[in-house]
Amino acid sequence: MKLKYIWPLSCYNLCSTRERERVQISEQIIKDRQREMEGLSRSIGWSAAAFVLTCAVLVMMPAEVSAVRYIVGANMGWNSNVNYTIWAQGKHFYLGDWLFFVYDRNQMNVLEVNKTDYENCTSDHPIHNWTTGAGRDVVPLNVTKTYYFISGKGFCYGGMKVAIHVEKLPPPPSSLPERSGSPGLLSTFRGQIFVPTLFAIAAVWDSFLYLG
Numbered sequence: 001m002k003l004k005y006i007w008p009l010s011c012y013n014l015c016s017t018r019e020r021e022r023v024q025i026s027e028q029i030i031k032d033r034q035r036e037m038e039g040l041s042r043s044i045g046w047s048a049a050a051f052v053l054t055c056a057v058l059v060m061m062p063a064e065v066s067a068v069r070y071i072v073g074a075n076m077g078w079n080s081n082v083n084y085t086i087w088a089q090g091k092h093f094y095l096g097d098w099l100f101f102v103y104d105r106n107q108m109n110v111l112e113v114n115k116t117d118y119e120n121c122t123s124d125h126p127i128h129n130w131t132t133g134a135g136r137d138v139v140p141l142n143v144t145k146t147y148y149f150i151s152g153k154g155f156c157y158g159g160m161k162v163a164i165h166v167e168k169l170p171p172p173p174s175s176l177p178e179r180s181g182s183p184g185l186l187s188t189f190r191g192q193i194f195v196p197t198l199f200a201i202a203a204v205w206d207s208f209l210y211l212g
Contacts, residue, residue, distance in 0.1 A: 069098040069138075072162060078103035078110065078151065080158035088162055094169045097141045099149075105135030108151045108160065112139075115148055118161060123152035141166045 076082045078101040101110045109131040111123050130137045141147065144166050151160035
């Protein structure tokens with residue numbers, strides 16, 4: 001409800017100039033306070049809306065498995081005289097994972113090659129040179145294929161080579177069959193959280209229209 005200061009008719013006609021100035025100042029103060037209250041209401045409304053919308057997004061987001069960063073060779077790093085075939089055995093590399101090569105930057109490097117050059121330790125025409133010069137190279141596994149990595153400068157012959165097969169993340173396990181007439185966990189979750197969230201968003205939106 002907006003406040004409005006109404007001058008008394010007697011004062012408007014009879015008051016001195018100084019008194020009318022005081023009345024004008026009082027009216028201006030009331031208007032300023034009114035603007036401050038409206039601004040505060042809008043600020044609170046936007047904050048509440050941001051919170052509700054964030055909650056809604058989190059509710060609708062599916063659960064995903066975080067990407068994994070593998071240190072190639074574990075505590076041995078990217079080094080000669082290490083069997084990287086054994087290191088890679090039993091590991092599942094999925095789309096979105098990372099490889100982290102740690103090595104002596106003054107001697108080794110990280111080259112991605114094709115299968116033939118991998119088998120023959122040929123480093124003349126690499127597909128990609130991942131060497132950054134810091135001895136700490138990160139390789140994103142963003143394609144479902146088999147990656148072949150070697151170190152040039154003759155170190156490939158000492159075992160510095162590794163093949164990484166990247167596959168898509170498997171789908172989550174299907175839920176157990178439900179009995180007829182019994183609501184599932186997902187439907188219960190939506191009914192208890194998702195639907196009330198939508199109503200909350202609608203209420204906040206109505207408040208925006210009212211304040212506007």
